[in-house]
Amino acid sequence: MAEELYIAQGTKEMQYQALLPQLDTLIAGEDNLIANMANISAVLKAQFDFFWVGFYLVNTDELVLGPFQGPLACTRIRKGKGVCGQAWAQRKTCTVPDVDAFPGHIACSSVSKSEIVVPIFKQSEVIAVLDVDSEYLNYFDAVDVHYLQEVTRLLTRGI
Numbered sequence: 001m002a003e004e005l006y007i008a009q010g011t012k013e014m015q016y017q018a019l020l021p022q023l024d025t026l027i028a029g030e031d032n033l034i035a036n037m038a039n040i041s042a043v044l045k046a047q048f049d050f051f052w053v054g055f056y057l058v059n060t061d062e063l064v065l066g067p068f069q070g071p072l073a074c075t076r077i078r079k080g081k082g083v084c085g086q087a088w089a090q091r092k093t094c095t096v097p098d099v100d101a102f103p104g105h106i107a108c109s110s111v112s113k114s115e116i117v118v119p120i121f122k123q124s125e126v127i128a129v130l131d132v133d134s135e136y137l138n139y140f141d142a143v144d145v146h147y148l149q150e151v152t153r154l155l156t157r158g159i
Helices: 011-026 033-048 082-090 142-156
Strands: 052-060 060-067 077-078 095-097 115-122 126-135
Touching: 011 033, 011 142, 033 052, 033 060, 033 126, 033 142, 060 126, 077 082, 077 115, 082 095, 082 115, 082 126, 115 142, 126 142
Parallel strands: none
Antiparallel strands: 052 060, 052 126, 060 077, 095 115, 115 126
């Protein structure tokens, strides 16, 4: 297990590239999903200073708040509701450049301006989502999509 995080500099892509091996080392050998989600949230927050980063876990027909870093969050989200519920229902990553323009957006904080949600699969079922919010409009791009999907693959590798 890693005990120190190296905060990388450079482009967003360079930062993700430096972070992935660290995450891999951090969660290697740990099979507890919640523990790994907690550490991944902390690492992503520390590296990128996202406004909010965390996980929601599938619980029957709802997403329930899991480990996160940032201000208070919505506790439960119905399937198909908000960006998280849509990513779960559609089984694909959702990137929203302006949350105020997203129909049905669930505003847990008025500070959040853009969002990306990555579904997490175990075998072929969505078991959770990774949710990241920024206080800046149009913050997330194809680089975030690619690397955050890689982060979720690392997470599920050991379960």
